[in-house]
Amino acid sequence: MPPEPRTAIATVCLSGTLDDKLAAAAAAGFDGVELFENDLLVSPSSPAEIRRRCADLGLSIDLYQPFRDFEAVPPDLHAANLRRARHKLDVMAALGADTVLVCSSVSPHAVDDDDLAAEQLHALAEVAAGRGMKVAYEALAWGRHVSGYEHAWRIVRRAAHPALGLCLDSFHILSKGHDPAPIRAIPGEKIFFLQLADAPALPMDVLPWSRHHRLFPGQGDFDLTAFTGHVLAAGYRGPLSLEVFNDVFRQADPRPAAVDAMRSLLTLKESLGLLDLPPAPAPAGHAFAEVVTDPGAGRVLATLGFARTGVHRTKPVELWEQGDARVVVNESGAAHGAVGAVALAVPDPVRAARRAEALLAPVLPRTRGPREADLAAVAAPDGTEVFLCGNDDWRGDFVPTGETADGAGIIGIDHVALTQPFDHFEAAASFYRAVFGLTPSPVTEFAAPYGLVRTRGVAAGNVRLTLDSTVVRRGEWAPAVPEPQHVAFACTDAVAAAEAMRALGAPLLDIPGNYYDDLEARLDLPPSRLAALRANSVLYDRDSHGEFLHFTTALAGARVFFEVVQRIGGYRGFGVVNAPVRMAAHRARRNAGLPLGTLA
Ligand SMILES: O=C(O)c1ccc(O)c(O)c1
Numbered sequence: 215m216p217p218e219p220r221t222a223i224a225t226v227c228l229s230g231t232l233d234d235k236l237a238a239a240a241a242a243g244f245d246g247v248e249l250f251e252n253d254l255l256v257s258p259s260s261p262a263e264i265r266r267r268c269a270d271l272g273l274s275i276d277l278y279q280p281f282r283d284f285e286a287v288p289p290d291l292h293a294a295n296l297r298r299a300r301h302k303l304d305v306m307a308a309l310g311a312d313t314v315l316v317c318s319s320v321s322p323h324a325v326d327d328d329d330l331a332a333e334q335l336h337a338l339a340e341v342a343a344g345r346g347m348k349v350a351y352e353a354l355a356w357g358r359h360v361s362g363y364e365h366a367w368r369i370v371r372r373a374a375h376p377a378l379g380l381c382l383d384s385f386h387i388l389s390k391g392h393d394p395a396p397i398r399a400i401p402g403e404k405i406f407f408l409q410l411a412d413a414p415a416l417p418m419d420v421l422p423w424s425r426h427h428r429l430f431p432g433q434g435d436f437d438l439t440a441f442t443g444h445v446l447a448a449g450y451r452g453p454l455s456l457e458v459f460n461d462v463f464r465q466a467d468p469r470p471a472a473v474d475a476m477r478s479l480l481t482l483k484e485s486l487g488l489l490d491l492p493p494a495p496a497p498a499g500h501a502f503a504e505v506v507t508d509p510g511a512g513r514v515l516a517t518l519g520f521a522r523t524g525v526h527r528t529k530p531v532e533l534w535e536q537g538d539a540r541v542v543v544n545e546s547g548a549a550h551g552a553v554g555a556v557a558l559a560v561p562d563p564v565r566a567a568r569r570a571e572a573l574l575a576p577v578l579p580r581t582r583g584p585r586e587a588d589l590a591a592v593a594a595p596d597g598t599e600v601f602l603c604g605n606d607d608w609r610g611d612f613v614p615t616g617e618t619a620d621g622a623g624i625i626g627i628d629h630v631a632l633t634q635p636f637d638h639f640e641a642a643a644s645f646y647r648a649v650f651g652l653t654p655s656p657v658t659e660f661a662a663p664y665g666l667v668r669t670r671g672v673a674a675g676n677v678r679l680t681l682d683s684t685v686v687r688r689g690e691w692a693p694a695v696p697e698p699q700h701v702a703f704a705c706t707d708a709v710a711a712a713e714a715m716r717a718l719g720a721p722l723l724d725i726p727g728n729y730y731d732d733l734e735a736r737l738d739l740p741p742s743r744l745a746a747l748r749a750n751s752v753l754y755d756r757d758s759h760g761e762f763l764h765f766t767t768a769l770a771g772a773r774v775f776f777e778v779v780q781r782i783g784g785y786r787g788f789g790v791v792n793a794p795v796r797m798a799a800h801r802a803r804r805n806a807g808l809p810l811g812t813l814a
């Protein structure tokens with residue numbers, strides 16, 4: 215295995231003051247930082263104090279950035295630029311930083327003259343070299359005359375100064391669709407710095423795309439593995455450094471954000487064969503789901519045909535079962551009122567937990583009472599507990615009740631919908647992908663009653679999770695309660711299940727007639743099919759692989775409800791198109807003041 219590269223993160227990625235950022239970067243295990251000039255300018259600490267702080271935290275300052283609008287200007291401006299540069303190099307000396315990033319000029323004073331650019335960068339490199347420092351030249355995607363790395367490399371080659379090299383930034387190269395393969399031909403020692411950022415494919419101008427929408431590697435649509443592979447193949451041996459300008463990350467708690475960033479780098483290293491981790495666990499299915507709520511949830515499950523098969527030996531927790539669907543109802547934290555845990559059936563829980571730990575997932579203490587199963591559990595970014603179950607030992611925690619029920623057609627858990635706090639949307643998908651090997655689906659957006667919601671699934675085998683969040687932070691007029699989470703059960707005949715559950719008194723949501731009139735207009739379903747859906751308030755969707763029928767209960771706790779779904783053929787989605795009518799129906803019930811889990 216090649217040597218493992220060092221890691222760094224640009225302070226601009228993180229929220230807070232410089233102290234907050236440095237502490238978060240160090241805590242997440244980064245080796246160094248790119249110090250963004252503005253973070254220094256607004257800091258009350260002197261450069262020497264910042265240098266000591268970084269040393270105390272075990273961080274190097276790998277790059278001082280950015281120095282702007284330097285090259286290819288008329289002589290008087292060049293003299294002023296050199297003077298400005300000398301000042302910054304002095305600051306760098308006090309910081310103990312040896313590389314300055316010069317990004318390609320956006321100034322209207324710059325001229326389109328590679329010879330002049332090379333000559334002036336040579337002059338800068340000469341000044342830097344006199345202090346044992348280096349200059350890394352970066353082509354901004356929107357640079358006035360230099361906007362591609364191959365152009366920047368021609369200028370660096372022409373300048374031919376040992377203290378002048380390139381800074382490669384994946385965003386500027388991949389956002390413009392430039393081929394990164396020729397990077398392999400650049401001598402590695404002339405690549406002074408590597409900045410990594412991913413991004414979603416967005417049809418927009420590169421500057422706002424770069425300044426607002428960058429993501430950590432693996433979170434967007436760029437191929438960072440191939441890109442980084444080219445740079446390493448060239449012989450680059452500097453740090454892998456994250457430079458991510460993102461509106462949400464900039465205002466999120468920097469400590470979990472830095473952990474999310476590091477998890478992304480660890481996964482990237484793994485994909486490059488630079489890091490050996492226990493493999494992702496290939497989960498087979500949902501062992502159980504836990505809802506933390508008031509006793510209403512159990513009563514609602516009874517009306518869906520579930521039997522209360524066990525009570526926990528030591529905790530106010532019940533086990534409810536139907537087919538292979540198992541729900542643990544935990545009444546010990548009713549205020550939380552949502553999905554508390556998902557439990558994945560995995561072949562080797564110990565190995566899966568080791569991978570999770572290596573990827574910085576907090577491993578939860580095993581609070582074991584007498585006869586309580588030794589379950590490995592880790593915390594997802596939003597605090598949801600993820601249990602790893604190799605077998606059914608966990609059932610031993612429950613004293614069997616002997617209770618049975620006739621059932622109403624449920625055969626297992628189809629998916630668990632884990633509505634995410636606004637700040638965690640990207641980190642959540644990365645977490646489930648990196649730690650458990652679940653594959654994220656593309657993000658879709660829909661208009662919900664209180665604003666736009668974005669959603670994506672993460673799935674592998676029979677494990678499916680959905681991760682929803684609002685597109686922008688919620689408006690003040692929206693109800694204080696966040697969107698609920700839910701557990702969706704699989705059945706083989708949704709219409710029959712809805713009939714059976716209504717007969718048992720299930721509090722199923724009523725869907726308005728407008729919805730069915732629109733279904734008829736759009737999909738031309740057979741009249742008997744449409745009538746059955748309408749009569750039972752069953753929702754419908756289809757894709758190129760199959761069909762999807764589903765219906766939901768009223769809220770069974772402050773933030774949780776249940777859904778019943780039928781997949782026909784290879785339908786891949788989650789009925790997202792129907793989320794707005796379901797949300798509006800929940801809202802209507804909430805606004806009508808119906809108590810939670812009110813039975814029909
Ligand atoms: O958006 C910018 O100005 C900016 C500055 C420095 C960089 O390294 C970069 O990639 C972008």
Ligand SMILES: [Mg+2]
Binds near residue numbers: 352383409457
């Ligand atoms: Mg950059």
